Amino acid sequence: MEEMTVTAKIQISVNADSKVFLDEIMSVYSDACNYVSDYVFRTHDLKQFSLNKALYSTLREMFGLKSQMAQSVFKTVIARYKTILENQKEWIQPSFKKPQYDLVWNRDYSLTQNCFSVNTLNGRVKLPYFAEGMAKYFDHDIYKFGTAKLVNKHGKYFLHIPVTYDVEESNVSDICNVVGIDRGINFVVATYDSKHKSGFVSGKAIKQKRAHYSKLRKELQMCQTPSSRRRLKAIGQRENRWMQDVNHQVSKALVESNPKHTLFVLEDLSGVRNATERVRTKDRYVSVSWSFYDLEQKLIYKAKQNQSTVIKVDPRYTSQCCPVCGHIEKANRDKKLHLFTCKNCGYKSNDDRIGAMNLYRMGINYLEDSQVPDTVTTE
Template identity: 80%
Template sequence: MEQITVTAKIQIITSDADTVLLDNTMSIYRNACNYVSNHIFHTHDLKQFSLNKFLYATLREKFGLKSQMAQSVLKTVIARYKTILENQKEWIKPVFKKPQYDLVWNRDYSLTQDVFSINTLEGRIKLDYYSEGMEKYFDQTIYKFGTAKLVNKHGKYFLHIPVTYDVPASNLSEVCNVVGIDRGINFLITTYDSKHKSGFVSGKAIKQKRANYSKLRKELQIRKTPSSRRRIKAIGQRENRWMQDINHQVSKALVERNPKHTLFVLEDLTGVRNATERIRTKDRYVSVSWSFYDLEQKLIYKAKQNESAVIKVDPSYTSQCCPKCGHTEKANRNKKKHLFTCKNCGYQSNDDRIGAMNLHRMGINYLVDNQVPSAVTTE
C-alpha cells in the first residue's frame, strides 16, 4: 500500500464574537512564532527538546499560550526553518507576517460532520462550517486528519486539513498502458500512448496570459509605490491560483482519460539549469517556474489515486532522437518550424510529439529492464 495526502479546505462560519476570539488567538500565535524565529536565527538550534527548555515558560507567560499551543509554535517555526535550509542552503530568518494558527488534530481542533471545535486563548469554542465535499473523509478507518492550518482570507476563515489515506501500490506487472508526456511552451503537454495515439494541449492562450501578467508586473515595478507593490503581490497570487487550476484540470484529464495501471513518463526537469538549457531566454519566464513542478505533483498524486504511476527520466536527446530508426542528431529538429525530420530515414513529425514518443519508448524500456533508463533508446 502507498499513502496519499490531500488538503481538504473548508470555510468556517463565525459570529462577531467568534471573530474576535479567533483574530486574537491567531495574532498572538503569529507573534510567538516570530519570537521563536528570532531565537533560532541567533542560536541555530532546531531541536525541539532544547527549544522547549529555553522558551516554553516564556511562551506561556509572555504570550499567554496554552501548553499545546506553545508546542505547536515551536513545531511551526522549526518546520519553516528546515524548509528554508533545504531549499536555500543558508540560514534565513522567516518572518511570520499574517496571523495564523496551526492546529493539532484531537488537541487543538476536532471535526465532526456537524461541528468544528477549536481551542482558543479564551477556551474551546464550537463553530459551524460548510461541509460540502467533506462527507467522505469522516470514515476514520480509512482517512486520517493531520495538523491543520487556520487562515483568514478577506475576512473569511478557512481550515486547511491534510488528509492521509492508503491506496494500492502500483505494480509494474499490471501496467497496461504507457503515456509519454512532453511539457513545453507552444503545447502545454503533448502525449503519446500505447495505442499510438497523440494528444496536444495548446499553450498559446496560457503563454499570452502569462506574458500579459509579466508586462503588467514590469509596469508596476517602475512606479515603486506602496500601492504598486501591493498590486504586484496580488497579481502574483492571482496568476499562481490560475495556473494551479490549469494544472489541476490537465492532470485530472490525463488520469481520467487513461485506464488504471497506466505508467506516465515525464522528463526530469529538476533544477533551473536543466530546464533552461532547452528553452530560449525570452521564454524562460513562461516555462521555467514552479508551474512545471506543480503539474508534476498533481499528476503524481492523481495517478496514485487511480492505481497508476509516474516516473521521471533523463531528458537528454528526447527531441533529437528519431523514434523510428534511432538516429540522433541536433539537426533533426527545426525549432523555428517545430518540425522534426530525421536526417537518416526521413521520418517527419511535430517536434513535441517526437519528445512524447521517445518518452513513451523510455517507459516501455523501464518496464522491460525494471530500472529507469538513463538515455533514450530504441529497439
C-alpha cells in the same frame, strides 16, 4: 501499501463573536511564533525539549497561551527553520507576518460532518463550515487527520487539514498502459499512449496570459511607489494561483482519461532553470518560469491515487530521434515550424508528438528491463 497525504481545505462560517475569538488567538499565536523565532535565531537551538525549558513559562505568562498551544508554537517554528535550512543551507530568521494558528487533531480542534470545534483563548468555540467534498474523509478507519492550519484570507477563514491514507502500490507486472508525456510551451503537454493515440493541450492561451502579466509587472516596476509594490505582490500571487489551477486541471485530465495501473513517462527537466544561457534573453521569462515542476508534482500524487506510476527519464535526443527508424540527428527537428522530418527515412510529424512517442518507447523499455533507460534507444 503506500501512505499518501492530501490537504483538505474548508471554509469556516463565522459570526461577529467568533470572529473576535479567532482573530485574537491567530494574532497571539503569530506573535508567539515570532518571539520563539527570534530566540532560535540567536541560539540556533532547534530542540523542542530545551526550547520548552527556556520559553514555556514565558509563552504561558506573556502571551496567555494554553499548554498545548505553547507546544504547537515550538513545533511550528522548528519546522519552519528546518525547511529553511534544508532549502537555503543557512540560518535565516523566518517572520510570521500573517495571523495563523496550528491545531493538533483532537486537542486543539475536532471536526464532525457539520461542526468545527476549536480551542481559543476564551475556551472552545463550535462553528459550522462549508462541508462540500469532505464527507468521504470521515471514515477514520481509512483517513487520518493531522495538524491543521487555520488562516485568514481576505476576511474569510479557512482550515487546511492534512489527510493521510493508504493506497496500493502499483507493481511493474500490473502496468496495462504506457503514456509518454512531452511537456513544453507550444503545447502544455503532448501525449502518446499504448493505443497509439496522440493528445495535445495547447499552451497558446497560457502563453498570452503570462505575457499580459509580464507586461503589467514591468509597468508597475517602473512606478516604484508603495501602491505599485502592493499591486505587484497581488498580481504575482494571482498568477501563481491561476497557473496552479491550470496544472491541476491538466494533471487530473491525464489521470482520469487513462485506466488504473498506467505508467506515465516524463522527461527529467530538473535542470531547466540552468539552461538559460541557451535561450534568447527575451524568451527567458517564459522558458524558465514555466511551471513544469508543479505539473509534475500534481501528476505524481494524482497518479498514486489511481494506482498508477510516474517515472522520469533522460530528456536527451527525445525530440531528435526518429521513432520509426531510430535515426538521431539535430537537423531532424525544425523548432521554428515545430516540425520533425527524419533525414534518414523521411518520417514527418509534430516535434512535440515525436517527443511523446520517444518517451512512450522508453516506458516500454522500462517495463521490459525493469529499470529506467539511460536515454532514448535507436532500436
